[in-house]
Structure formats: structure tokens, C-alpha cells
Amino acid sequence: MKKNSAFSRWFYGEKDTLLGKVEMKPQNGHAPRAGEIRELMEERRLIREHIYDVEDNQKLRLFHRLYQAAAVVFCLMLMLIMLVVVSWLPENGDPDNPVNNEVSARYIENGLQETGAVNIVTGMILDYRAFDTFGESNVLFISTVTVLILLHNKKKEKKTSAEGGMRADKSIYEENLILQKIAGILVPIIVIFGIYVILNGHLSPGGGFSGGAIIGAGLILYQNAFGFEKTERFFTEKTYKWVCFVSLTFYCLAKSYSFFTGANHLESGIPLGKAGAILSSGLILPLNICVGLVVACTMYTFFAMFRKGDF
Amino acid sequence: MTNPVLLNARHVVFVAALLFLAVLLLCCFIRAVLGPKVADRIVATNMMGTIVMVMIAILAILLNEGYLVDICIIYAMISFLAVIVLTKIYVRVYQERKEKEHPALLQEQSAAKGEDVSAENRKGE
Amino acid sequence: MWEWIRFLVGTLLLCAGIITFALEVFGVYRFHFVMNRMHAAAMGDTLGIGVSMLGLIVYSGFNFTSLKMFLVVVFLWLASPVSSHLIAKLEHTTDEELEDYCEVKG
Numbered sequence: 001m002k003k004n005s006a007f008s009r010w011f012y013g014e015k016d017t018l019l020g021k022v023e024m025k026p027q028n029g030h031a032p033r034a035g036e037i038r039e040l041m042e043e044r045r046l047i048r049e050h051i052y053d054v055e056d057n058q059k060l061r062l063f064h065r066l067y068q069a070a071a072v073v074f075c076l077m078l079m080l081i082m083l084v085v086v087s088w089l090p091e092n093g094d095p096d097n098p099v100n101n102e103v104s105a106r107y108i109e110n111g112l113q114e115t116g117a118v119n120i121v122t123g124m125i126l127d128y129r130a131f132d133t134f135g136e137s138n139v140l141f142i143s144t145v146t147v148l149i150l151l152h153n154k155k156k157e158k159k160t161s162a163e164g165g166m167r168a169d170k171s172i173y174e175e176n177l178i179l180q181k182i183a184g185i186l187v188p189i190i191v192i193f194g195i196y197v198i199l200n201g202h203l204s205p206g207g208g209f210s211g212g213a214i215i216g217a218g219l220i221l222y223q224n225a226f227g228f229e230k231t232e233r234f235f236t237e238k239t240y241k242w243v244c245f246v247s248l249t250f251y252c253l254a255k256s257y258s259f260f261t262g263a264n265h266l267e268s269g270i271p272l273g274k275a276g277a278i279l280s281s282g283l284i285l286p287l288n289i290c291v292g293l294v295v296a297c298t299m300y301t302f303f304a305m306f307r308k309g310d311f
Numbered sequence: 312m313t314n315p316v317l318l319n320a321r322h323v324v325f326v327a328a329l330l331f332l333a334v335l336l337l338c339c340f341i342r343a344v345l346g347p348k349v350a351d352r353i354v355a356t357n358m359m360g361t362i363v364m365v366m367i368a369i370l371a372i373l374l375n376e377g378y379l380v381d382i383c384i385i386y387a388m389i390s391f392l393a394v395i396v397l398t399k400i401y402v403r404v405y406q407e408r409k410e411k412e413h414p415a416l417l418q419e420q421s422a423a424k425g426e427d428v429s430a431e432n433r434k435g436e
Numbered sequence: 437m438w439e440w441i442r443f444l445v446g447t448l449l450l451c452a453g454i455i456t457f458a459l460e461v462f463g464v465y466r467f468h469f470v471m472n473r474m475h476a477a478a479m480g481d482t483l484g485i486g487v488s489m490l491g492l493i494v495y496s497g498f499n500f501t502s503l504k505m506f507l508v509v510v511f512l513w514l515a516s517p518v519s520s521h522l523i524a525k526l527e528h529t530t531d532e533e534l535e536d537y538c539e540v541k542g
Contacts, residue, residue, distance in 0.1 A: 176525075179395070182518045189511065190388055197381065204378040214385065217392055224395050317443055321495075324447050328454055338461050350470045350527045354477045357519055358464070361481045361512070362457060365488050368505060369450075372492055377501040383508045391515040398526040405530045 116272035116281035117202035126201075126208075126284045130255040137251060137291055140298045141244055147302060148237075153309035175227065183225035190218035198292040202284045203276065208291030215292065216299025223300075228308060236311050240297050247290035254283055325373045329366060336362050349401055353394055360390030442494060449491030456484040470527050471538060478520040485512050 009015040049057065090097050107124055117123035125133050198211030223231045273280030304311050336359060343355035364383045371379035460480020464473045489509045493502040527534070534540055 176522075178521050179518055182514060186511070186514060193384060204381075206378075206381070210385075214388070217388055221388075221392055221395070224392075224399065314439060317439060321443065324450070328450060331454055332457065335457055335461050338465070342461075342464055348470055348527075349530070350523050351473065353523055353526075354464070354470070354474050358460065358477050358481065361485060364508065364512075365453070365457070365485065368489060368492050368508070371501065372496050377499070377504070380501055380504040380508065384504070384511060387508060387512050387515060391519060394519040394522060398522045402526055402529050 112275060115284070116275055117284055118275055119202050119204060119207075121205075122202045122207050122284060122288075123281065126287050127282070130287065131258050133287075133291065134248075134251050134255060137248060137294050140294055141248060144240075144244075144298045144301050147305050151305040151309055152237075176225070179225045183221055187218050187222050187225075190221065191215055194218060194292075194296070198288050199278060199285065201288040202281045203278070208288040209295055211288075212292035212295025213299055215296035216303075219296065219300040220303050223304070228304075228311075232311060235300065240301055240311075243293050243297050247293045251287060251290045254287065322373070325369050328369055332362055332366050332369075336366075353397055357390050357394055360386055360393075442497075446491045446495040449487055449494060451491075453484050453486075453488030453491060456480055456487060460484060469537060470531075471524065474520055474523050474527075478516060482513060482516055485509060 006015065010017075050060075053060065055061075094100075107120065107128065111120035111123050112118065115123035115127040117127070194211045194214035194217075196211075197206040197214060198208055201207030201211070219231070219235065270282040272282055275281075279285065301311075339355050339359045339362065343352045343359070346352050346355060364386050367379055367383050367386070371377065371383075457480060460476055463476035463480065467473050467476060486509055489505045493505055496502055496505075528540065
């Protein structure tokens with residue numbers, strides 16, 4: 001994308017959306033008045049006394065106790081309500097259950113013809129019910145964004161404690177030559193195996209989710225063997241953003257029409273091909289690839305966030 | 312294998328192997344619970360992973376489904392990764408704990424080890 | 437006739453593999469120190485997997501499944517020594533009484 005265009009500045013969060021649109025008075029510089037510092041300290045003391053100081057404030061202690069009791073009671077009530085609801089569910093295996101309708105028979109009988117996928121589970125989650133899988137990929141994305149918000153620590157202050165530990169014993173922290181040589185052989189094997197599992201989603205058990213997890217595990221192995229600096233050469237925050245954005249947008253453009261036309265509206269114009277070949281079953285292969293990429297980035301991002309707080 | 316005697320014998324052999332391996336798996340698990348040190352537990356978990364791999368491969372031949380062997384590769388990878396990450400994290404935890412208790416002692420130890428290693432290198436050359 | 441030979445060879449190899457696993461578990465129980473247990477586990481794992489998978493390859497014949505099992509064996513033979521190396525490093529770093537019962541160099 002063009003640098004410094006309005007779209008790229010909005011995308012990276014550098015643009016102030018209110019600038020020029022909100023009427024603002026010109027601001028003077030701020031110099032504290034004579035008694036202002038004392039007023040601020042007085043405010044802080046009052047806040048501490050009313051909100052945080054538990055030992056001296058009787059009302060606050062009572063409120064804390066009541067809060068804990070009410071929290072326990074609320075959780076127990078929720079559990080009770082859910083258990084009562086579960087006890088009202090119909091018996092397992094009853095032929096009158098709503099789940100034993102004609103939908104599953106239709107999927108099993110006509111699945112191969114209509115979707116072209118030999119693995120009818122993949123055909124179901126990526127063709128009949130593709131919108132659900134789109135929601136799942138979005139859930140993965142949202143959870144990763146939440147973890148990034150909470151744990152992403154871009155400052156380099158962690159270096160001091162890590163260096164202190166490293167100085168004490170260099171043998172396992174530093175580059176371990178045996179691990180590096182073996183990782184140099186094994187990481188390509190793992191990534192290729194992950195790609196095999198993704199591409200064979202519609203022919204054998206596998207698909208986007210498991211293949212993406214395998215590729216993520218390969219990336220984690222690479223990071224453990226070579227350290228964070230070398231992994232930053234090809235996987236940074238920008239990589240994560242771009243990969244997830246492109247994958248999810250492609251999925252959305254491909255399959256979200258069913259939100260308007262109703263489910264089971266399958267015609268996408270791409271020929272179904274011969275069953276059992278790799279290039280068959282229409283849009284299932286590109287969608288598997290999108291889902292796999294999202295899952296792989298999610299796995300590595302979670303690991304990096306929980307391990308170090310930075311990519 | 313079309314001979315029905317052979318098929319029966321194959322079935323019996325596989326089921327017996329699976330049962331025996333299940334008993335071994337339980338013993339490994341008890342070792343993982345008992346082991347007094349962290350390294351004991353990591354070793355036992357690795358062993359459990361390998362035994363499960365053999366069980367899955369036997370199942371794949373028993374049910375005549377070839378794609379179950381893919382799961383074996385995944386198990387090997389997962390147990391390997393688990394050992395790597397666990398050892399690194401535990402060493403770091405141990406060193407941070409040591410640093411908090413005796414910060415000066417650690418500097419002395421590292422200085423002494425550095426001198427020893429450099430003396431040995433010089434002798435080796 | 438060939439099928440009987442294949443069945444017998446496969447069963448023998450599979451039994452040998454399972455006996456190796458049994459010896460490995462027995463060894464892990466009998467030894468008292470981590471380093472010995474780790475050694476028993478590594479040897480038993482490698483040999484057990486190799487021989488068992490060879491037996492299963494003989495059972496299933498010459499097809500794609502056998503190739504995948506061979507890949508599993510190769511993967512494990514590459515990855516298992518690194519695991520034992522790292523566990524030994526862990527034990528060496530965190531054990532304080534290692535010098536009492538084991539000779540440590542470097």
C-alpha cells in the first residue's frame with residue numbers, strides 16, 4: 001500500500017480521526033498554579049482513602065466482604081440455572097429429537113455430489129456451513145488481538161533480567177548448537193507436513209485447523225532453536241496483521257453472501273472437478289489455506305506473547 | 312491376507328499388544344506422578360508419548376485406515392516440542408529463583424566457572 | 437505361504453519391540469538417578485520404536501502407509517537424542533548434588 005496515504009495511516013493507527021472535524025479552541029501551555037500541586041496531592045489522598053484503604057475504612061471492608069459473598073452466590077446461581085436447563089434436554093438418542101431430522105441424511109447422501117469433497121466433514125464445514133467457520137476464524141483473530149492488547153510490551157526493559165540470568169549459566173540459554181542443527185533439518189519437514197495436511201483437507205482427515213496448528217508448532221520450534229532476533233526477520237507484528245487481514249477478507253468476500261441469501265446456497269461458479277483429486281471441490285481448497293494461515297499465526301503469536309511479551 | 316485363520320490371528324495379536332502397551336502406559340504415568348524431580352517427569356512424559364505412538368500405529372493397521380499414521384508424526388513433534396520448551400522454561404525459573412536468593416553468590420560462581428573454562432581451553436590448545 | 441511368513445516375521449518384530457518397551461519401563465523404575473533413567477528411556481524409545489514400526493511395515497505391505505511409518509521412525513530418531521541432551525543439560529544446571537554421585541566435566 002502507498003506509504004503515507006490516508007488509508008495506510010488509518011490502517012496503522014497513526015491518523016487522528018477527529019483532527020479538523022471537531023471545533024477546538026487553541027490551547028495554551030500549562031503551568032501549575034501556586035497551590036495546584038497541593039490540591040492534586042490532597043485529591044489523591046482522598047481517593048486512596050475512599051477506594052483503596054481497606055484497613056481503616058470500615059465501610060470499605062464491609063463492601064469487600066459483601067462483594068466476595070455476592071460473587072460466590074452469583075456464580076452458584078448461574079451454575080444452578082444451567083444445570084436445570086441441562087436436565088430439561090431431551091434424552092440422548094431419542095428418535096423424536098430435533099437433531100434427528102432430514103438434514104444429516106441429505107448431507108451424507110448428497111455431500112459428495114454437491115460439494116465434491118470426499119471428506120464430507122470438510123465439505124460440511126467449508127461448504128454447507130461455511131459461514132460458521134468464518135465465525136470461528138474471526139474468534140481466533142479476536143482472541144489473538146485481545147492477548148496482544150493485554151500482553152504486548154514493546155519496551156526493551158526485560159533485557160536486564162534476561163541478561164542477569166544469562167550471565168550466570170550460558171550453556172542452555174545461548175545458542176545450543178545441537179538443537180540448531182537438528183532444527184535446521186526438522187523445521188522444513190514439519191512445515192511441509194503441515195502444508196500437506198492443509199492441502200489434503202477435503203480428501204483425508206485434516207484440513208485448515210490441524211494443518212495450521214502444525215505449522216505454528218514448526219515456527220515455535222524455530223524460535224526455540226534460534227532465538228527471537230532471527231525469527232523477527234520474517235515474522236513481526238506487521239506480518240501477522242497482513243496475513244490475518246488478507247485471509248479473513250478473502251474468506252469474507254468468498255462466502256458471506258449466505259448471510260443474505262440463506263444457507264445451502266452453494267453455487268459459486270467454480271467447477272467441482274473429479275472427486276479425489278487435489279484441485280477439486282471448488283472453493284474448499286483456498287478456504288482451507290486461509291484458515292490454516294490464520295491458525296498458524298495465532299499459535300505463534302500466543303507463544304511469543306506469553307513467553308516474552310514481544311515478537 | 313484373505314485366510315480367515317490369519318485374520319483372526321492378526322486380530323488377536325494386535326489386541327494383545329494393545330492391552331500390554333496400555334499397562335505399560337499406566338506404569339509410565341505412575342512414574343510421572345512419583346518422580347521426585349522435574350526431569351523425571353519430563354522423561355516419563357516423553358516415554359508416554361512414544362508408547363502412544365506405537366499404539367496408534369497398531370490401530371491404523373488393525374482398522375485398515377492409512378491416514379491414522381499422520382497422527383503419529385504429530386505426536387512425535389508435540390512431545391519433542393514439549394521437552395524443549397519445558398526445559399528452557401524450567402532452567403530460567405530456577406536461575407531467577409537463585410538470583411533472588413543469592414545475587415552475589417551467583418556472580419562469584421559465574422566468574423569461577425568462566426576462569427575454569429578459559430583455563431581448560433588454554434590447556435587444550 | 438508367503439502370507440504366513442509375513443505374519444510370523446511381523447509378529448516377531450512387534451513382540452521384540454514391545455519387550456523392549458517393557459524393559460525400558462522396568463529400567464526407569466529400577467534406577468535411582470535421573471541421568472540413568474534418562475539413558476534407559478532414550479535407548480528403549482529408539483530401539484522400541486524402530487523395531488515395532490519395522491514389524492508393522494512388514495505387516496502392512498508395500499504401500500503409502502509403510503512410507504509414512506518409515507517417516508515417523510526417521511523423525512523420532514532425529515528428535516529423540518536432542519530431547520535427552522536437553523534433559524541432561526537441565527539436570528546438570530539445576531541439580532545441586534550432582535557432583536556427589538556423578539563425574540562432571542565442564
